Structure formats: structure tokens, C-alpha cells
Amino acid sequence: MTFSKQVSIFMFLFCFPLLNASEAKRCYSSSCGNVDVRFPFWLFPKQSSTRGHTGLNILCTDRHETALKLPDTELFLVRYLDSEKQLIRLNDPNNRMARRLLSFDASGTPFSPLHLLNHTILTCPNEDIKSSSAYTPIICFGNSTSSFFATRFDLASSMPSSCQVFKTLLLPVSSLVAVHLNDQDLWLKWDSPSGRDCEGSSSLRGFKNNITREIKWFSSFKSGLYNFILLILKLICLSLMTLLFGITTCVVYVTFSFEWLPTQIRRSLARDATRKPPRGRVRSAIVGAYKKVKVEKNMKLPGKNNNICSICLSEYASSETVGCLLICEHCFHVECIDTWLQLRSSCPICRNSSLH
Numbered sequence: 001m002t003f004s005k006q007v008s009i010f011m012f013l014f015c016f017p018l019l020n021a022s023e024a025k026r027c028y029s030s031s032c033g034n035v036d037v038r039f040p041f042w043l044f045p046k047q048s049s050t051r052g053h054t055g056l057n058i059l060c061t062d063r064h065e066t067a068l069k070l071p072d073t074e075l076f077l078v079r080y081l082d083s084e085k086q087l088i089r090l091n092d093p094n095n096r097m098a099r100r101l102l103s104f105d106a107s108g109t110p111f112s113p114l115h116l117l118n119h120t121i122l123t124c125p126n127e128d129i130k131s132s133s134a135y136t137p138i139i140c141f142g143n144s145t146s147s148f149f150a151t152r153f154d155l156a157s158s159m160p161s162s163c164q165v166f167k168t169l170l171l172p173v174s175s176l177v178a179v180h181l182n183d184q185d186l187w188l189k190w191d192s193p194s195g196r197d198c199e200g201s202s203s204l205r206g207f208k209n210n211i212t213r214e215i216k217w218f219s220s221f222k223s224g225l226y227n228f229i230l231l232i233l234k235l236i237c238l239s240l241m242t243l244l245f246g247i248t249t250c251v252v253y254v255t256f257s258f259e260w261l262p263t264q265i266r267r268s269l270a271r272d273a274t275r276k277p278p279r280g281r282v283r284s285a286i287v288g289a290y291k292k293v294k295v296e297k298n299m300k301l302p303g304k305n306n307n308i309c310s311i312c313l314s315e316y317a318s319s320e321t322v323g324c325l326l327i328c329e330h331c332f333h334v335e336c337i338d339t340w341l342q343l344r345s346s347c348p349i350c351r352n353s354s355l356h
Helices: 003-017 099-102 153-160 220-275 280-287 333-345
Strands: 027-032 037-038 042-043 056-060 066-067 075-081 087-091 110-113 115-125 147-152 162-174 186-190 202-209 214-219 290-295 319-324 331-333
Touching: 027 042, 037 075, 056 075, 087 214, 099 162, 099 186, 115 153, 147 153, 162 186, 280 333, 331 333
Parallel strands: 042 056
Antiparallel strands: 027 037, 056 066, 066 075, 075 087, 087 186, 110 186, 115 147, 115 162, 202 214, 290 319, 319 331
């Protein structure tokens, strides 16, 4: 592994988590109606999502009512919210709470019911129930002849004998001694993310990582120093990454230049030599040192030559004229061997002297 690769890996492992670290922020609160919303919740549209945890957004309705939307359910009204005890109390805006409790499912949410209690669901003839006000039917259930009732499992035997058991369910209740389902609110609790530390006046919170949103708590008197150090480290990382990018760019440029320039220089010298051919005795000696041969279509040349000029490293073209030294039969572009023999009197390949 090269040094540059080691540096790149180090920069990625060290700087990437650091640049995604979050600064500590105060635990802000907001209100809608008579409910205070604090971390880990955030109030939409009054607060941004950075004030709370993803998915725990409380809505402020047009009527200034505080509402919570859980997956696959209609809105619940929030009657009580305690971030320190991690409890939330919900109710149905249309007074159909008993009906909603029968089908409530907290899976896929950070919540779980505060209490669960076995309930018996019964269907009873209306004429047997109307004579007593002790029984309250489930709203929006039943028809003109019968009604549905929900009571604690241990109290089901007190219902009129004409009632038939429909089913038994484990339902969320506000108290383990709750009797009538119609009188219930939905009490939920949550374990994570915790909001208890945010209730302290000196607490600040931040995310260890802005991607995973893992929470970290800070003491307020340390938060200023923490944020300052975090800012300095981020600036250092950005500077190092910029420097590494600059060095890498220079290395690539220099490497490319070393591969490209020699060939260009050699061909340029050859073109200059063609434009300004030497004259006199030196020119006669150079011309007499090689014979001109036309490259055949099958690219065959005399002797052991291949189809590449050893001076400029370019391939010969079909029907191109090349110069083959008389002493050793090594062939080259005419302009290349002309330029070469002006500087040296030996063959570029075997070093045998070509001029006499």
C-alpha cells in the first residue's frame, strides 16, 4: 500500500465521522394550546426537525390543538405530554376512543402501551340493556337490535345472561383497575430516545452522528468548549483534505507530463530537422549512411526490424518511407534518423558507427 493511499484512508476514517458530528444544542420547548412540546418531540410547523428526533413530530392544527400522527392511524389529540416521565396521553378528536382501542397496534413506533389489560367484548340485545344505565355500549358499534360492550375480563360474568361473548382482547388502558373502555384515554410510554436529561436546566443535547442521529448529552458549562474544539477540528480536517486534493492533482499532472512530453519533444526535433536540413559534407555523410525503404502493406522491413521507430516510438504507416542504416539494417523514420545522426554517429539500437 502506497503512502498516498494510507493518508487517504486515514483522512476518511478520521475526518468523515468528525465532519458529521453535531454541535450541542439547548433543549428548546414550544407549545400549542395548553401542551408544552419538548425534546425528543418537535412541534410542526413551529420548529425544525433538528429540535427533536426523526419521526416524533407533534402537529399544531388550525384549531391550535396538539395532535400526533402514528403510522397507519388517524390523528390523535395530545392531552398530556411529559418528557421527563416519558409519557404521552392521547384521545380521539371524534370521541370514538373505545373503537380505536380495539384495533390499536403500536408496532412500528417508538411507543408501547402504559398498561395492557384483558377485556371481553360482548354483544347484547338492546332491550336487556336499556333498563340499566350501568352499561355503556361502544360508540359507533352495533345496530338497532344489539350493541357491543367491552368490560374487564374478570367482570364479564356480571353482564346480563343474554349477552354473548364476541372475543377477548388485550387492550391498552390508562389503569389496571379500569372498567369501562369508553372512559379510557390512550396512555403510551417510550424508552428511546430519552428526554429525561433534557429536563435539567443545565442539559444540552447533540447527535453523535448526523446520519444515525444517535443522541449524546452534554453539560451546559462544557458545551461551549466542546463546540469550539469541534469547530477547530472540522477546520483542520477541511484544510488537510484540501491540501491532499492539491497534492494528488499535482502528482497526476506531473506523471502525465513525463509520459507525454518526451515523445512530443522528439517529434518536434525531428520536424525542425526536416524544415532546416543540414548541408555540406555533414549532410552528405548522413544521407550516405542509410538507404530509403518504402514500407510494404504487410509492414515488412529488411532485417529484424518491427513496425515501430525506436527513436520516437511511433508506428510506421503503410507506404511510408523509412531510413535503414547500411551498417546494421536498423530502420527508423527518415526525419528521426536525420536528427539523430546530426548529434551522434552511431546506431540508436546497436551503437555501431554509421558515419565514415
